[in-house]
Amino acid sequence: MALRRALSAAGGRWARRLCSAARGDTVFAVSSGHGKCGVAVIRASGPGCRAALQSLTGRRELPPARVLALRRIRDPATAEPLDRGLVAWFPGPGSFTGEDCCELHVHGGPAVVSGVLQALGRLPGLRPAEPGEFARRAFHHGKLDLTAAEGLADLIQAETEAQRRQALRQMEGELGRLYQRWSETLTQALAHLEAYIDFSEDDNVEEEVLSRVAATVRALEREVGAHLRDGRRGELLRGGVRVVIAGPPNVGKSSLLNLLARRPAAIVSPVAGTTRDVVELALDVGGYPAVLSDTAGLRATADPVEREGVSRARERLQHADLVLAVLDASAVPAEPGGLAAALGAVLPPATDPPKPCVLVLNKADLLRGGGGALRAACARGGLPPAALLSCTTGAGLAGLLELLRRQLERLCGDPRAGGPSLTQSRHGHHLRACLGALRRCRPAAPAADLALAAEELRQARRHLGRITGHVGAEDVLDVIFRDFCVGK
Known part of the structure; x- marks a missing residue:
C-alpha cells in the first residue's frame, strides 16, 4: 500500500505502469534491431518470465542461469512450432532490470519474430513494453541511477569512438x-x-x-x-561540435564540405553566391563528432535572397563552437597583416574567450613555388592554425584533418582521461x-x-539527488526514458 500511495502522489502514466508491474505485469519486446537479420533477441522482464519460458519451450526445467540453451520454441495456444533457437534465463535480482528476465534468440525473419511476439502477447499477465521500460525498471530496482541510465542511452546512440568511451564511463x-x-x-x-x-x-x-x-x-x-x-566538454562530445565553414563567396566552402563528406552534399558552381541556405551534415573526425555547416559567402549584396543567406551565415557563426575560415590562397596577401585583415572580415566580433578557428587557404594548386611565402606568413603572424589545401586535387587534406582533430580534441577533451565530464x-x-x-x-x-x-x-x-534520481526524481523520469528505444 505504501508503494501505491507513493506512485499515486507521483502521478502520470509511468507511475501507473510501475504500480501494475508491482501487481505482476511482465513486459516483452524485441531488443535487437528491427528488420530482417540473422538473429533477433526478444527480451521479457517480470514475474511471469518463468512461466512464459516454460510455456514457449514446453519444458518445465529452465536452463542454468545466464547460460544459453538450444530449445524448440512453440505457440502455447496451438502447440505449433515457431522456431528453433537459443533461450536464456536471468533470475532476479541478478538481471539487468533486477526482476526475473528471459531472452529468446530466434531467427530474425519478420514472420518468426511476429509469431513469437504474438505468442507472448497471448499469455496471461504479459504485455508489450513501453520505450525505455526495461531501463526504467532497472532504475526502480536500484540497478541504475539516472546518470547511468542516461549513459546507457548515449551508448546506444554513440556514433564515434570518443562518444562511445564517454558514454561507457557514465x-x-x-x-x-x-x-x-x-x-x-x-x-x-x-x-x-x-x-x-x-x-x-x-x-x-x-x-x-x-x-x-x-x-x-x-x-x-x-x-x-x-x-x-x-568548457562544456562532455556536452560537446555528446551532441557534436558545431563547426561552421565561413568565408567570402567562391573561395571553395561548398567544395570543402563535399571533400570532407566524400560525397556531393552541396551544390558547387563557379558562380559566386550559389550557396544561399545553410547545408549541414554530421562527420566523424578522428573519433570526435562534428556537425559541419556550409554557409553563404559573406559579402554585401542587393539580392534579397542572398542577403538572407548571409544573415543566416553570420547567425551560425555567432553560435559556432569552431570556425573553418576559408580564404582564396591565390588572392590573399602573403604577409601577416593582410592575412589577419582578410580573416577579420570572416570571423564574428571578438568573444571572450576567442572563438576557436582553423584557417583554410584553399586553391593552393594555383600558387607558384608551393606557397612557401604564404606558409611563412601564417607561421609568424600570430594567426590561427592554418592549412594550405586544394579542394580540386585533395592535396593538403590530411594536414587539415589533423588540425581539425586537434581542435576537436581540445574542445571535447580525452574521454579516457581525467574525471567524468x-x-x-x-x-x-x-x-x-x-x-x-x-x-x-x-x-x-x-x-x-x-x-x-x-x-x-x-x-x-x-x-544533487535530483541528478542521480535519489531525491525527487519523478518529475524528470519521463524526460530521461522517453527517448529510449523499445526493448531497452
Whole structure:
C-alpha cells in the first residue's frame, strides 16, 4: 500500500505502469534491431518470465542461469512450432532490470519474430513494453541511477569512438559515484551542523564544528565550480561540435564540405553566391563528432535572397563552437597583416574567450613555388592554425584533418582521461543551483543564521539527488526514458 500511495502522489502514466508491474505485469519486446537479420533477441522482464519460458519451450526445467540453451520454441495456444533457437534465463535480482528476465534468440525473419511476439502477447499477465521500460525498471530496482541510465542511452546512440568511451564511463557509474560522494559529504556536514544547532547549549558539541563544516562546504564549492567550468566538454562530445565553414563567396566552402563528406552534399558552381541556405551534415573526425555547416559567402549584396543567406551565415557563426575560415590562397596577401585583415572580415566580433578557428587557404594548386611565402606568413603572424589545401586535387587534406582533430580534441577533451565530464544540460541546471546554495551557506560567519545555513545544505543535497534520481526524481523520469528505444 505504501508503494501505491507513493506512485499515486507521483502521478502520470509511468507511475501507473510501475504500480501494475508491482501487481505482476511482465513486459516483452524485441531488443535487437528491427528488420530482417540473422538473429533477433526478444527480451521479457517480470514475474511471469518463468512461466512464459516454460510455456514457449514446453519444458518445465529452465536452463542454468545466464547460460544459453538450444530449445524448440512453440505457440502455447496451438502447440505449433515457431522456431528453433537459443533461450536464456536471468533470475532476479541478478538481471539487468533486477526482476526475473528471459531472452529468446530466434531467427530474425519478420514472420518468426511476429509469431513469437504474438505468442507472448497471448499469455496471461504479459504485455508489450513501453520505450525505455526495461531501463526504467532497472532504475526502480536500484540497478541504475539516472546518470547511468542516461549513459546507457548515449551508448546506444554513440556514433564515434570518443562518444562511445564517454558514454561507457557514465553508464558504468563514474558520474553517479562523483555526485553521490558529494551528496554524502553534504549529508555529513548537514548532520554536524544540525547537531550543533540542537546540542551546542548543552556543551556536548565542540565549538570548532562550525569551522569544520564551513571548510567542508568551501572545498565542495570549489570542486563543484571546477566541474562546471569544463568548457562544456562532455556536452560537446555528446551532441557534436558545431563547426561552421565561413568565408567570402567562391573561395571553395561548398567544395570543402563535399571533400570532407566524400560525397556531393552541396551544390558547387563557379558562380559566386550559389550557396544561399545553410547545408549541414554530421562527420566523424578522428573519433570526435562534428556537425559541419556550409554557409553563404559573406559579402554585401542587393539580392534579397542572398542577403538572407548571409544573415543566416553570420547567425551560425555567432553560435559556432569552431570556425573553418576559408580564404582564396591565390588572392590573399602573403604577409601577416593582410592575412589577419582578410580573416577579420570572416570571423564574428571578438568573444571572450576567442572563438576557436582553423584557417583554410584553399586553391593552393594555383600558387607558384608551393606557397612557401604564404606558409611563412601564417607561421609568424600570430594567426590561427592554418592549412594550405586544394579542394580540386585533395592535396593538403590530411594536414587539415589533423588540425581539425586537434581542435576537436581540445574542445571535447580525452574521454579516457581525467574525471567524468558533465554531459547533460539537466545536470548543469541542478549543479548551478547546488553551487548557489553552497555559496550562500556561511555557518561560521559572525551572527550567522544556522537554521538558514542548514536549509541551504539541504537544498544543495536535494539538487544533487535530483541528478542521480535519489531525491525527487519523478518529475524528470519521463524526460530521461522517453527517448529510449523499445526493448531497452
